[in-house]
Every structure is written in structure tokens, then in C-alpha cells.
Amino acid sequence: MWLELALISIVFLGIVILGNNRLGTMIQLFALQSLVLSATPLLVYPGRHAVVMAIVTIILKVFLMPSLLFWAIRHVAIRREAQPLIGYGTTLLLGGFLMGVVFLISSNLDLPVQETSNLLVPSAFSMVMIGFLLLISRFQAITQVIGYLVMENGIFLFALLLLENTPLLVEMGILLDIFVAVLVMGIVVNHINQEFGSASTINLTNLKD
Amino acid sequence: MGIRILLHISLVMIFSPLLLGIAGKTKAFFAGRRGPPLLQPYYDIGKLFRKGNVYSPTTTWIFQAAPIVSMAAVLVSSIVIPMGSIEAPLEFWGDVILFTGLYALARFFVVIAALDTGSSFEGMGASREAAFSCLAEIIVFLDFITLALLSQTFVLSEMIKGNILSSWQLFGPALLLAGASYFLVFLTENARIPVDDPATHLELTMIHEAMVLDHSGWDLAYILYGSAIKLFVLGALFVNILIPFHGLSVVMQTVFFWGGMMMLAVGLGIVESCMARLRLNRIPQLLISAFVLALVGLFVVLIKGV
Numbered sequence: 415m416w417l418e419l420a421l422i423s424i425v426f427l428g429i430v431i432l433g434n435n436r437l438g439t440m441i442q443l444f445a446l447q448s449l450v451l452s453a454t455p456l457l458v459y460p461g462r463h464a465v466v467m468a469i470v471t472i473i474l475k476v477f478l479m480p481s482l483l484f485w486a487i488r489h490v491a492i493r494r495e496a497q498p499l500i501g502y503g504t505t506l507l508l509g510g511f512l513m514g515v516v517f518l519i520s521s522n523l524d525l526p527v528q529e530t531s532n533l534l535v536p537s538a539f540s541m542v543m544i545g546f547l548l549l550i551s552r553f554q555a556i557t558q559v560i561g562y563l564v565m566e567n568g569i570f571l572f573a574l575l576l577l578e579n580t581p582l583l584v585e586m587g588i589l590l591d592i593f594v595a596v597l598v599m600g601i602v603v604n605h606i607n608q609e610f611g612s613a614s615t616i617n618l619t620n621l622k623d
Numbered sequence: 624m625g626i627r628i629l630l631h632i633s634l635v636m637i638f639s640p641l642l643l644g645i646a647g648k649t650k651a652f653f654a655g656r657r658g659p660p661l662l663q664p665y666y667d668i669g670k671l672f673r674k675g676n677v678y679s680p681t682t683t684w685i686f687q688a689a690p691i692v693s694m695a696a697v698l699v700s701s702i703v704i705p706m707g708s709i710e711a712p713l714e715f716w717g718d719v720i721l722f723t724g725l726y727a728l729a730r731f732f733v734v735i736a737a738l739d740t741g742s743s744f745e746g747m748g749a750s751r752e753a754a755f756s757c758l759a760e761i762i763v764f765l766d767f768i769t770l771a772l773l774s775q776t777f778v779l780s781e782m783i784k785g786n787i788l789s790s791w792q793l794f795g796p797a798l799l800l801a802g803a804s805y806f807l808v809f810l811t812e813n814a815r816i817p818v819d820d821p822a823t824h825l826e827l828t829m830i831h832e833a834m835v836l837d838h839s840g841w842d843l844a845y846i847l848y849g850s851a852i853k854l855f856v857l858g859a860l861f862v863n864i865l866i867p868f869h870g871l872s873v874v875m876q877t878v879f880f881w882g883g884m885m886m887l888a889v890g891l892g893i894v895e896s897c898m899a900r901l902r903l904n905r906i907p908q909l910l911i912s913a914f915v916l917a918l919v920g921l922f923v924v925l926i927k928g929v
Contacts, residue, residue, distance in 0.1 A: 415795060422796035425919060426803075433912045503911045510915035517922040532926060533796070540919075 417457040417530065420450050421537040424571070425513075428544040428564060432509050433502055435494045440560050441483045448475035451567055458530050458574050463582060471570075474589055479563065479596050486600045487556055490607040500551040508551075512543040527575050534574065541568025553614045555603040559596060566592055627712040628702055634709070635701045639855035640664035640848070642888040649892025664851060671844035679837060681741045689736030690842040693729035694849035700725040701856045703779045705863065707880030708873040711780040719767050719779050723760065726812070729849065730756055737834035748833025751903070755818070755830065758910040759808045765917035766801045766808075770864070772924050773798075783860065784869035791867055794927065800920030802865055807913035809861055811906075813854045816895040818906055858887045 427447040434440050452471035455464035487493070498505070516539040523535060545565025549558050573580065573588075603613050610617040644661040651658020660666075678686065703718045705711045730752065737749040770782045773790045791798055811818045814831035823829050835846050859880075868879035901909060 415792070418796045419799075422800060422919075422923065426800070426916065429912060429915050429919070433908055503908045506908065506911045506915055510911075510918045513915070513919055514922060517926050521926050533923060536922070536926060 417454065418533050420454050420457060421531065421533045421571075423450050424454075424567070425537045425540050428541050429506070429509065431560065431564060432544050432548065433506050435498075435502065437487050437493060437554070437556050437560075438484070440557065441480050441487075444483075444560055444563055445476050445480040447564070447567060448472075448479075451570060452476065454571065454574060455577060458534075459577050463577065466582060467577070467585060470586065470589055474593055475563075475567075478593065482596060482600050483556060483559065486559075486603050489604055490556075490613045492554065492556070492613055498552050505547060505551050509544055509547055512547065513540045516540050516543055525575065527579075529575065534571065538568045538571035538574075541565065541571060544568075553616045555599070555606055555613045555615050558615065559599045559603070562599070563592075563596065624712065631702050631706070631709065631712050632698055634706065635698065635852060635855055636848075638884075639851040640668060642854055642858065642884065642891075643851050645885060645888035646892040646895070649889050650896050653892070653896035664847070668844050668848050668851075671847065672841050674840040676840035676842055679740060682739050682837075685732075686736045686739045686837075687842065689732040689739075690838060690845035690849070692732040694845045694852065696725040696729035696732075697849050697853045697856060701852065701859075704856055704859050705780045705784060706859055707868075708876040714778050714780045717777050719771070719777060719782070722779055723763055723767075726853075727760070729853075733834055733846075736838075740837045742837065745834055745836060748830055748836075751830045752834060755811055755906060755910065758907060758914070759811045762804050762808050762910065762913050762917050765914070765921055766805050769797060769801045769917070769921050769924050772921075783863040787864065788867040788870065794924055797920045797923040797927075798864070800916045800923070802861070804913040804917035804920070805861060805864070807909060807916075809857050810891075810894070811910065812857060813850065815891060817898045817901045818909070820900045855884075858884060862887055 424447055427443055427450070431440055431443045431447070434443065448471060452468045452475070455467040455471075458464070500508070513536075517536045520535040520539055521532075525535070529535065542565050545561045545563070545568060548561025548564060552558060552561065573585075606615070606617070607613045641661065641664070643664040644659075647663065648658050648661055676687075700722050702713045703711050703722055734749040734753055737745040737752075767782070771777055773794060774782045774785045774787070776782055776785060787798075810816075814821055819830040819832070821832065823832065831850075835843065838846055862880060862883035866879050866883045868876050868883075871879070
């Protein structure tokens with residue numbers, strides 16, 4: 415029951431992130447989503463392993479990464495998405511459609527491990543889809559970073575299925591990788607901004623001699 | 624049967640303006656004012672009933688019929704909703720369709736009355752109302768499908784009281800999603816903030832109020848009363864879903880229902896005080912989010928199997 419509530423609130427926050435156009439709010443929502451996410455290992459497999467996972471997730475995804483992203487938007491001085499490739503309403507509808515497909519597929523999925531809840535796989539996949547949608551439908555580099563992080567949250571959820579069989583070291587390695595990736599992306603965003611005067615990735619498609 | 628319906632309708636008529644009063648008092652409290660008295664909506668309606676009507680020569684009978692039809696339609700819709708320990712006087716297979724259909728009828732008449740005046744301003748309000756409510760209606764139907772799947776029935780009063788308690792234990796997340804999306808529809812249908820501001824007049828961004836500008840006297844009273852009843856009935860449905868009090872003793876049911884309605888009015892006041900009205904082009908987006916939430920709720924019910 416609590417696990418399902420957490421999963422549904424993660425999906426809910428994902429939908430809200432998808433329909434939002436303010437970068438600051440998006441980052442805060444992502445931090446909130448990660449906070450809920452950090453509780454899920456404890457709900458699936460209560461134990462020492464899960465506690466470590468939860469603490470590391472909270473430190474990295476609730477505090478470090480959002481503050482890094484906040485630092486980045488302060489630096490490039492952008493507050494909202496200028497012109498999304500697809501309108502917000504259409505993106506939301508697409509997201510709903512993708513979630514329908516995901517729920518359909520994952521009910522027929524044959525998994526090697528026993529699922530704790532039959533909502534776990536669909537909500538993990540939904541997050542991956544929402545992350546992809548954010549990545550392809552927005553131009554701002556920061557929004558794309560958030561899309562990547564939301565997608566990673568989905569993968570984290572999916573990995574919960576194998577939590578017991580994965581060594582702690584591997585999990586820590588993955589989380590460290592993501593942290594480094596976000597760090598690099600923050601620097602890249604800054605460079606894009608310095609080069610073009612805006613953090614829109616649409617500039618990167620132009621050829622230059 | 625007839626007595627029960629009369630009792631039900633008179634209860635709705637007596638208490639519905641009170642909710643508006645409570646919401647107004649809450650808003651005044653948040654703004655640091657004393658605010659109008661709790662019974663102010665009753666005084667307003669009473670005052671309008673004592674006044675005469677002014678009709679523009681371009682209007683036809685539709686303009687005069689619309690307020691009465693719309694109020695009658697929402698009043699009739701109340702008889703399929705149980706109120707606490709008071710059972711719904713009328714229930715039959717598929718009364719969900721009747722329920723939403725009556726709202727569509729009320730809206731249709733208000734919209735064509737607005738078009739009947741020939742004023743471009745009211746036509747604009749009518750087109751907005753029609754557009755947004757057509758988005759809102761889908762969401763209501765999706766929520767009803769979720770409830771119907773959970774309760775395995777198509778009778779509204781059984782859908783919201785039959786096994787809602789066990790549904791909350793098994794499908795709590797799905798019901799929360801359906802409830803959240805229904806609350807957004809509730810705000811839209813009643814033309815409250817963040818969708819529409821009931822307090823503004825003569826502003827280009829308003830929706831519902833723009834349509835009823837030409838109504839005066841008791842016609843306006845019918846419109847005001849109708850919207851109060853609409854708030855009450857849609858709110859009663861929400862409270863019935865949100866608080867699974869059925870099966871408790873009569874006293875507890877009464878306390879929970881009326882307490883829930885008060886809380887809803889206070890909550891409405893809080894939402895209105897804390898939020899600004901959305902820009903008009905953001906409203907479809909809000910409704911689409913509500914649609915996606917309702918859709919996900921339905922998926923959850925489908926995937927978990929009933």
C-alpha cells in the first residue's frame with residue numbers, strides 16, 4: 415500500500431514536471447520526486463542495504479544535484495523554457511499516451527524476478543518515457559538535464575527489482591556516475607551559454623566555420 | 624418517494640448558498656478582512672428575487688428560459704447523490720449518464736442564452752465555457768469509469784458508497800489520482816480560481832461571468848442560485864468519494880458528510896486565497912494534466928485488476 419502510494423506520487427510528480435515551464439519549479443519538483451524515490455528501497459526490501467541506498471540517494475539527488483542545477487540557472491540567468499519544440503498540452507497528451515502503452519506492455523512482461531508490486535515496472539517505465547519526452551521536446555539545456563535525471567529515476571526504480579542481488583558497490587558506482595554526469599552537464603551548459611549567449615541547444619545544430 | 628425527493632431537494636436548496644458563504648469568509652480571513660456575513664449569498668439571492676427584470680429587445684424566449692432550465696437541471700441532478708445518512712431518492716442503472724447529461728443541458732442553455740444576446744463579449748465567454756467544459760467532461764467520465772470498474776456497478780450512489788472503503792484499501796493510489804483530477808474539474812465547472820475568478824466583472828479574461836452579464840433580477844438570482852447548487856452537488860460527490868463514511872452509524876455519517884462539506888468550502892477558500900488565476904491559454908494545459916491523471920488512475924485500476 416505505502417509502496418504503491420510512493421510509486422503513484424512519483425508518477426504524479428513526473429506528470430507535473432512534464433507540464434511545467436519554470437526551471438526553478440522543475441528542479442524543486444525533481445528534488446521532491448527523488449525524496450519520494452529514496453523511500454522506495456526501504457519499502458521494497460527493508461534492511462541495511464536499503465538504508466544506505468536511501469541515505470545516498472537523499473544526499474545526492476535531493477541536495478547536491480538540485481543545488482548544482484540551481485547554481486547553473488543562476489549563472490545562465492534563465493527562468494523558463496523559451497520555445498518548446500512541442501507545446502505543453504501536446505507533450506502532456508503524448509505523455510499520457512506513452513504511459514498507456516507502457517502500462518499495456520509491462521503487464522505482459524515476463525520478468526525473471528518476483529515483482530513486489532505490479533505497479534513498480536509500469537511506473538519505472540513511465541518515468542523513463544517522461545524523461546525521454548523531456549529530452550526530445552525541449553531546447554533548454556537545463557530542461558534536458560532534468561529530463562535525463564527523471565529518466566534515471568525511472569531506471570533506479572527498475573533496478574529496485576534486483577536490489578537484493580546487486581552489490582552495494584555497483585549501486586554506489588551508478589549513483590556516482592550520474593553525479594559526475596550532472597556536474598559535467600552543468601559545466602557544459604555554462605559553456606553553451608558563454609559561447610552563444612543563451613543556453614538553448616538549438617544553437618548547437620548550426621554549422622560554423 | 625415524492626416526499627423523499629422533495630426533502631432531498633429542499634435540503635440542497637437550503638444549504639447550498641452556505642458553502643459560498645463559508646468560502647467567502649475563508650477568503651476574507653486570509654486577506655485579513657472581516658468579510659461579508661456567512662449568510663450573505665442568501666441575502667444577495669433574496670434581494671435579486673425582489674427586483675424586476677430588464678430584457679434586451681434582441682433576445683428571445685431562450686434568454687428568459689435559460690436561467691430557470693439551468694437551475695432546474697442542476698437541482699434535479701442532486702437527487703441521485705446521497706447526502707450522509709440520507710440515501711439518494713432516485714437510483715437506477717446508468718444514472719451516471721443522466722447526472723453528467725443534466726450538467727450538459729444546463730451549460731447548453733446558459734451558452735445559447737449568452738449567444739442569444741448578440742453581444743460579442745458574451746459570445747466570447749460562451750465559446751470559452753464550451754471549450755473548457757468539453758475538456759472537463761471527458762475527465763469526469765474517466766473518473767466515473769474508474770469508479771464503475773471498482774464497484775462493478777453503474778449506479779452513481781452505489782458507485783460512491785458501495786465498496787468505496789475496500790477500494791480505498793486496495794486501490795488507494797488510483798482513487799487519489801481520480802480524486803485529484805475530479806477536484807480540478809470541480810474548480811473548472813464552478814468557475815473558481817485558478818480557472819476563473821468569480822469575483823471579477825468586466826474583464827477580458829473571464830469565462831463564466833462574461834456569459835451572464837445581461838441577466839438581471841430574478842433571472843440573475845436563478846443563475847447565482849444554480850451555481851451555488853452546482854457547487855454543492857459536485858462537492859457532495861467529491862466528499863462522498865473522498866471520505867468513505869458509509870456503513871457507520873447515522874450520526875457519524877451525518878457528521879462526516881456535513882463536516883466534509885464545510886471542510887471542502889474552507890479548502891476552496893484556501894485554494895482561492897493561495898493561488899492566482901491562470902492565464903487563459905494555460906487552462907487547457909491544466910485540464911489536460913487532469914486528464915492524464917485520470918487516465919493513469921484508470922490504468923492503475925486496469926493493471927491491478929478488479
